Amino acid sequence: xxxxxxxxxxxxxxxxxxxxxxxxxxxxxxxxxxxxxxxxxxxxxxxxxxxxxxxxxxxxxxxxxxxxxxxxxxxxxxxxxxxxxxxxxxxxxxxxxxxxxxxxxxxxxxxxxxxxxxxxxxxxxxxxxxxxxxxxxxxxxxxxxxxxxxxxxxxxxxxxxxxxxxxxxxxxxxxxxxxxxxxxxxxxxxxxxxxxxxxxxxxxxxxxxxxxxxxxxxxxxxxxxxxxxxxxxxxxxxxxxxxxxxxxxxxxxxxxxxxxxxxxxxxxxxxxxxxxxxxxxxxxxxxxxxxxxxxxxxxxxxxxxxxxxxxxxxxxxxxxxxxxxxxxxxxxxxxxxxxxxxxxxxxxxxxxxxxxxxxxxxxxxxxxxxxxxxxxxxxxxxxxxxxxxxxxxxxxxxxxxxxxxxxxxxxxxxxxxxxxxxxxxxxxxxxxxxxxxxxxxxxxxxxxxxxxxxxxxxxxxxxxxxxxxxxxxxxxxxxxxxxxxxxxxxxxxxxxxxxxxxxxxxxxxxxxxxxxxxxxxxxxxx
Amino acid sequence: xxxxxxxxxxxxxxxxxxxxxxxxxxxxxxxxxxxxxxxxxxxxxxxxxxxxxxxxxxxxxxxxxxxxxxxxxxxxxxxxxxxxxxxxxxxxxxxxxxxxxxxxxxxxxxxxxxxxxxxx
Numbered sequence: 192x193x194x195x196x197x198x199x200x201x202x203x204x205x206x207x208x209x210x211x212x213x214x215x216x217x218x219x220x221x222x223x224x225x226x227x228x229x230x231x232x233x234x235x236x237x238x239x240x241x242x243x244x245x246x247x248x249x250x251x252x253x254x255x256x257x258x259x260x261x262x263x264x265x266x267x268x269x270x271x272x273x274x275x276x277x278x279x280x281x282x283x284x285x286x287x288x289x290x291x292x293x294x295x296x297x298x299x300x301x302x303x304x305x306x307x308x309x310x311x312x313x314x315x316x317x318x319x320x321x322x323x324x325x326x327x328x329x330x331x332x333x334x335x336x337x338x339x340x341x342x343x344x345x346x347x348x349x350x351x352x353x354x355x356x357x358x359x360x361x362x363x364x365x366x367x368x369x370x371x372x373x374x375x376x377x378x379x380x381x382x383x384x385x386x387x388x389x390x391x392x393x394x395x396x397x398x399x400x401x402x403x404x405x406x407x408x409x410x411x412x413x414x415x416x417x418x419x420x421x422x423x424x425x426x427x428x429x430x431x432x433x434x435x436x437x438x439x440x441x442x443x444x445x446x447x448x449x450x451x452x453x454x455x456x457x458x459x460x461x462x463x464x465x466x467x468x469x470x471x472x473x474x475x476x477x478x479x480x481x482x483x484x485x486x487x488x489x490x491x492x493x494x495x496x497x498x499x500x501x502x503x504x505x506x507x508x509x510x511x512x513x514x515x516x517x518x519x520x521x522x523x524x525x526x527x528x529x530x531x532x533x534x535x536x537x538x539x540x541x542x543x544x545x546x547x548x549x550x551x552x553x554x555x556x557x558x559x560x561x562x563x564x565x566x567x568x569x570x571x572x573x574x575x576x577x578x579x580x581x582x583x584x585x586x587x588x589x590x591x592x593x594x595x596x597x598x599x600x601x602x603x604x605x606x607x608x609x610x611x612x613x614x615x616x617x618x619x620x621x622x623x624x625x626x627x628x629x630x631x632x633x634x635x636x637x638x639x640x641x642x643x644x645x646x647x648x649x650x651x652x653x654x655x656x657x658x659x660x661x662x663x664x665x666x667x668x669x670x671x672x673x674x675x676x677x678x679x680x681x682x683x684x685x686x687x688x689x690x691x692x693x694x695x696x697x698x699x700x701x702x703x704x705x706x707x708x709x710x711x712x713x714x715x716x717x
Numbered sequence: 718x719x720x721x722x723x724x725x726x727x728x729x730x731x732x733x734x735x736x737x738x739x740x741x742x743x744x745x746x747x748x749x750x751x752x753x754x755x756x757x758x759x760x761x762x763x764x765x766x767x768x769x770x771x772x773x774x775x776x777x778x779x780x781x782x783x784x785x786x787x788x789x790x791x792x793x794x795x796x797x798x799x800x801x802x803x804x805x806x807x808x809x810x811x812x813x814x815x816x817x818x819x820x821x822x823x824x825x826x827x828x829x830x831x832x833x834x835x836x837x
Contacts, residue, residue, distance in 0.1 A: 645779045666778035679797070682780045 205318035220697035230497035231431035235695035239702035252288035261707040264313035267696040292338035306374025313358035324355035342389035369426025376611035379424035393473030397424030405460035423447030428492035444490035448603035451613025458483035477527030515571025519636030536572035558598035568596030577651035592647035640677035651692030663689025747815040
């Protein structure tokens with residue numbers, strides 16, 4: 192073969208084509224997209240590590256990051272692990288943890304994170320490129336083999352408060368991202384970019400402009416007519432995708448200003464909602480709003496969990512969400528129809544959900560000048576870290592935070608690039624705070640078991656085909672529970688608070704489990 | 718402990734005079750259970766075999782607990798090995814000196830503690 196023909200052949204060969212991601216369940220030794228599959232399951236079909244042998248799990252290798260509170264969820268493909276940190280990405284040898292390449296992008300000196308930490312939750316992979324979202328709001332494509340920058344596209348200007356901390360979602364020919372900045376008076380969106388060129392394919396604004404559907408849920412009078420421009424609706428957690436329906440499911444953040452809603456009467460669509468978007472065009476197929484007119488900063492930015500279930504004897508495509516507002520929801524993912532819902536954690540703000548899933552809000556639960564006590568606190572009953580769904584057990588596993596708060600309402604004056612929240616919260620003196628891993632029946636949200644935690648955790652959950660549930664704690668424990676009963680089977684003290692999502696993959700045929708704890712990424716195996 | 722001398726498992730006293738006023742110190746001596754210091758939870762751990770260890774909780778997570786007893790000895794337990802962990806939220810290992818110190822003795826002790834401002 193001539194050199195030129197060989198080069199063409201190499202260029203035409205895509206290491207991770209879209210079909211590999213669609214069929215991720217066929218290669219359980221890899222972890223090929225943020226949640227392990229497009230359905231948001233964070234479930235590994237691997238079966239080597241079981242309740243019977245997990246006690247023998249030990250550290251295989253560790254990798255140290257330059258800074259702490261690492262929230263990355265690695266991608267593992269063909270023996271290489273790809274990880275991120277703020278404005279950086281690395282490829283590691285999955286067998287030893289040794290670095291193969293590293294890419295960094297300087298963080299501008301005038302960059303500021305308004306209302307969140309300087310973190311990054313992971314990369315996405317498609318064809319021969321790795322995609323990284325940066326704090327200063329660039330989407331960057333890197334060569335898988337070398338880390339060389341193939342393109343970078345400015346998503347938005349970071350100076351008014353836009354930023355990106357999430358792992359992108361790569362679908363057919365496109366890379367999707369969302370933005371942080373809900374406490375800075377941004378107007379949120381979900382974007383899709385051409386994976387080959389970096390050119391923007393579509394944008395879905397999460398707060399409609401005048402004349403667009405949904406705008407009627409924002410104030411129309413002259414005094415507050417511009418509220419939509421600073422209406423929030425950030426999109427900072429990676430969505431899920433149904434290739435058959437070609438629908439992207441993305442959670443939308445809180446309205447702004449957070450705790451003072453005087454300037455935004457109405458439901459404030461599409462904040463605190465789940466939206467289903469056409470993968471090709473970004474057109475809105477349906478929406479479901481969990482918390483209309485939110486006043487507690489309860490973003491609905493969660494990984495939506497797609498599953499198939501029977502409703503009144505008919506098999507349907509469903510989506511489950513354990514929401515920050517303390518309610519668990521099941522929706523039809525073709526239409527957005529509300530199927531079931533119930534509280535899965537302590538909440539004091541709603542009497543319950545009506546037959547369409549809308550919360551029946553109790554009076555006197557909004558923030559006030561003197562402070563209003565409510566559960567959950569602003570971080571919610573759960574937040575960005577991932578839940579897990581095991582098709583083997585039919586259970587939805589979620590790390591739950593049981594903390595109440597005193598919510599305060601303050602003045603809110605919008606100035607670009609500053610905190611625009613209209614209040615805040617304070618802890619309730621002498622109030623119990625706790626956490627738990629809860630296993631819920633996915634079709635109903637009914638509690639099957641719980642494992643109490645010493646404190647509320649910031650760790651996501653992984654379930655496995657071997658019958659285990661892995662998660663972490665704020666005190667640094669990485670642990671395994673029996674997926675059927677919640678019985679603790681193994682734990683390891685990592686030495687740092689865990690605020691990340693676990694994954695599982697294989698190296699040389701052996702199952703491994705990885706978790707980041709503060710500034711160290713650990714890989715375990717038997 | 719004051720400047721590295723003494724024993725026990727209560728708060729460090731070397732600079733207590735910079736952190737607590739005389740009224741607080743007086744009440745802590747007379748009625749210590751009314752002013753439990755944060756981070757010094759008194760606990761009792763009961764092992765499966767029935768042995769009891771009582772002391773200050775030094776650290777705890779979802780799986781393990783570390784306790785320091787009155788002799789300064791550390792004990793580390795996996796919670797799965799324990800029958801029970803009792804959290805004695807309204808108790809303190811420090812005795813109440815109400816009625817056992819004269820007024821002059823109490824004044825002297827408070828004055829001494831209030832004078833502790835750091836390294837001696």
